[in-house]
Each structure stands twice: as C-alpha cells, then as structure tokens.
Amino acid sequence: MVASRSARERKAAAEAGPLATVKIDVGADSQFAYKIGCSACVAKCGRGWSTYRPATDNGYMAAMDRWIFHLNEKHLGVDAPRLRARIRSAHA
Numbered sequence: 053m054v055a056s057r058s059a060r061e062r063k064a065a066a067e068a069g070p071l072a073t074v075k076i077d078v079g080a081d082s083q084f085a086y087k088i089g090c091s092a093c094v095a096k097c098g099r100g101w102s103t104y105r106p107a108t109d110n111g112y113m114a115a116m117d118r119w120i121f122h123l124n125e126k127h128l129g130v131d132a133p134r135l136r137a138r139i140r141s142a143h144a
Contacts, residue, residue, distance in 0.1 A: 057084065064088070064112065067133050068119055073102075083107035086115040093126060 055063070057076050064086065065074040073089040089102035103118040105111040123130055 060084065060112075064116070068116065069123070069131060069133065071123070071127060071130055072119060073100075079106050081106075081108070084111060086111040088115045088119045090122060090126070093122075 057078070061074050061076050064076070065072060068074060068088055071091050073091055075087045075089075077085045077087065079085045083106060085104065085106040087102055087104045089100050091100070093101035095101045101122065103115050103122070105114040105118070
C-alpha cells in the first residue's frame with residue numbers, strides 16, 4: 053500500500069524534529085517534492101531557511117540530508133530522530 057502525502061508529511065516531520073516544518077507538494081511531473089524548513093532561522097533575504105528537493109533527486113533523502121547538515125551547523129544541541137539514526141549508523 054502506498055502512503056498518502058499527509059502520512060509522508062507526518063513521518064518526515066516526526067523524523068526531522070521539533071524545529072522542522074515539512075510540506076510535500078506534487079510537482080509538474082506528478083511526483084512528490086519535499087520542502088523542509090527551519091522555524092528558528094531566517095535566510096539572508098529575510099525568508100525562513102528551507103530546502104526543496106523534487107522526487108527526481110531522491111527527494112526525501114536529499115531534503116533530509118540537507119536538513120541534517122543545517123541542524124549540525126546551526127542547532128547543534130537540537131534532537132531529531134533522523135539525526136540520531138544517522139549518528140548510530142556512522143558509529144556502527
């Protein structure tokens with residue numbers, strides 16, 4: 053069974069942690085596009101920091117990797133389940 057867009061959003065939000073805002077759009081190619089934003093950071097242009105990755109770019113993994121890089125650089129003490137999983141696999 054294929055998960056719905058809202059179910060995928062909930063899963064991604066849970067894995068990204070409390071600072072993340074997650075939105076999944078449907079792109080022009082009818083594939084999911086993942087957008088993960090930071091509720092605490094503002095980019096240079098005054099808008100919130102976010103990453104946007106289409107499904108053709110392995111969207112979920114690419115967006116989550118970019119989010120983890122952001123957490124490691126800007127929010128070192130923030131807990132995110134996806135970050136813990138990555139740390140465990142790196143030390144295995």
